[in-house]
Amino acid sequence: MNRRSFLQGLAAALAAGSLQLVRAQQGFKPFPPAPTLGTPLQPIGVRAASEAHVVRYISNTLPSRHTGAAFAPIGELDGIITPNGLHFERDHAGVPTIDPKDYRLVLHGLVERPLMFTLDDLMRLPSENQVYFIECAGNGQNGYREPPEPTLTATRSRGLVSGAEWTGVPLRILLEEAGVKPEGRWLLAEGADAAAWVRSIPTEKGLRDVLVAYKQNGEALRPEQGYPVRLVVPGWEGSIQVKWLRRILVAGEPAMSRGETSEYTDVRADGRIDAFTWVMEPQSIITRPSGGQRIEPGFHQIRGLAWSGFGMVARVEVSTDGGASWREARLTGPVLPYALTRFVFDWNWGGEETVLMSRMVDDQGNVQPTRAEFLERWARNNRYHYNAIQAWRVGADGRVQNGDPALAVGAAPPVQAGGCGGEVFDG
Ligand SMILES: Nc1nc2c(c(=O)[nH]1)N[C@H]1C(S)=C(S)[C@@H](COP(=O)(O)O)O[C@H]1N2
Ligand SMILES: [Mo]
Numbered sequence: 001m002n003r004r005s006f007l008q009g010l011a012a013a014l015a016a017g018s019l020q021l022v023r024a025q026q027g028f029k030p031f032p033p034a035p036t037l038g039t040p041l042q043p044i045g046v047r048a049a050s051e052a053h054v055v056r057y058i059s060n061t062l063p064s065r066h067t068g069a070a071f072a073p074i075g076e077l078d079g080i081i082t083p084n085g086l087h088f089e090r091d092h093a094g095v096p097t098i099d100p101k102d103y104r105l106v107l108h109g110l111v112e113r114p115l116m117f118t119l120d121d122l123m124r125l126p127s128e129n130q131v132y133f134i135e136c137a138g139n140g141q142n143g144y145r146e147p148p149e150p151t152l153t154a155t156r157s158r159g160l161v162s163g164a165e166w167t168g169v170p171l172r173i174l175l176e177e178a179g180v181k182p183e184g185r186w187l188l189a190e191g192a193d194a195a196a197w198v199r200s201i202p203t204e205k206g207l208r209d210v211l212v213a214y215k216q217n218g219e220a221l222r223p224e225q226g227y228p229v230r231l232v233v234p235g236w237e238g239s240i241q242v243k244w245l246r247r248i249l250v251a252g253e254p255a256m257s258r259g260e261t262s263e264y265t266d267v268r269a270d271g272r273i274d275a276f277t278w279v280m281e282p283q284s285i286i287t288r289p290s291g292g293q294r295i296e297p298g299f300h301q302i303r304g305l306a307w308s309g310f311g312m313v314a315r316v317e318v319s320t321d322g323g324a325s326w327r328e329a330r331l332t333g334p335v336l337p338y339a340l341t342r343f344v345f346d347w348n349w350g351g352e353e354t355v356l357m358s359r360m361v362d363d364q365g366n367v368q369p370t371r372a373e374f375l376e377r378w379a380r381n382n383r384y385h386y387n388a389i390q391a392w393r394v395g396a397d398g399r400v401q402n403g404d405p406a407l408a409v410g411a412a413p414p415v416q417a418g419g420c421g422g423e424v425f426d427g
Pocket of ligand 2: 090
């Protein structure tokens with residue numbers, strides 16, 4: 001919020017006599033101190049027992065829990081960093097157990113000098129720390145659903161995204177050490193899991209900003225995130241950020257692997273299919289209040305997340321009247337390229353039924369679309385890259401539900417799973 005709109009808001013609040021953020025209470029007494037010694041020092045911390053409900057949501061549409069997705073509980077988190085145990089997870093053949101002593105990364109193919117690195121070798125090399133989001137291209141998939149699902153939560157709407165500070169060696173350093181031949185225009189990155197996950201990355205991107213990462217928020221990667229080593233490919237879809245990285249083959253052509261043909265390709269509205277839809281387009285979502293929550297009339301700071309694979313968040317706007325008017329939200333905390341960005345918006349809820357929405361614009365001028373705009377471009381049976389505005393309907397009873405505009409215009413025939421074969425999550 002800029003100074004002028006802040007002052008306008010203040011004036012409006014004064015006029016409405018609503019500057020009191022918290023209602024007065026009667027008969028209060030301070031919380032009692034502990035009567036005895038607490039628990040002793042511990043070598044590793046655990047969360048408060050009463051926070052046990054804040055967990056990943058595991059999609060249950062698939063028969064196996066070895067391939068599938070677990071959503072980060074973004075409806076209950078704050079800030080721009082996802083705690084390591086709650087980072088979203090997307091695996092195609094479970095999580096392999098890798099002994100770091102046995103770990104090797106092989107870099108070969110169209111290079112002057114094929115190279116092999118141990119984990120220690122990678123850690124000795126120059127490193128970078130970068131805060132980046134990772135987002136599955138299947139994030140938002142629930143938005144394609146018709147009729148939309150009223151009980152959708154923020155976690156299930158957009159929880160296939162997480163933010164972390166990644167530490168690793170710039171891939172450029174390894175590529176320069178190996179000496180990529182001019183015809184080596186593609187990097188075929190392969191994981192060591194049973195899925196034999198392979199994705200093709202243009203060498204140009206590999207030289208620009210890809211990290212060979214071994215730390216996540218300061219500690220070793222979690223097994224689910226690729227322990228001991230994964231690729232972090234800023235701004236691009238999660239599926240290209242190969243976990244449990246075992247080799248990079250420099251090649252003249254892309255692999256056309258399963259992960260870039262039968263999955264992670266996108267059906268356009270005219271039926272044509274796009275492959276290599278790498279960049280994650282502008283997204284934002286209000287996480288509080290959001291689906292499944294219940295609010296009381298009075299002051300609420302609306303909070304949410306915004307991000308864009310094209311660069312940095314430039315502006316987030318919030319509507320508290322179903323899109324009739326929009327005002328600029330305030331970006332709080334660091335605003336970094338290819339990172340989750342937190343926005344806040346002060347709101348006094350009078351108790352009337354309404355719809356809350358957020359939309360974002362990135363520093364390259366890309367705007368988050370409405371659902372109608374989005375579906376002009378992509379087919380209704382596409383599975384990926386859904387980034388239309390998420391609306392939340394606040395009922396007169398304070399209950400928050402999915403406010404997808406398609407809910408208001410009545411039920412269209414249900415869309416069956418299809419598209420280009422990707423898995424369907426119930427997120
Ligand atoms: N080796 C390997 N890498 C992989 C995958 C996989 O199944 N195997 N899944 C990909 C997909 S589709 C996504 S969205 C991201 C998810 O990363 P995360 O589980 O750390 O959140 O990992 C990618 N890297
Ligand atoms: Mo993914």
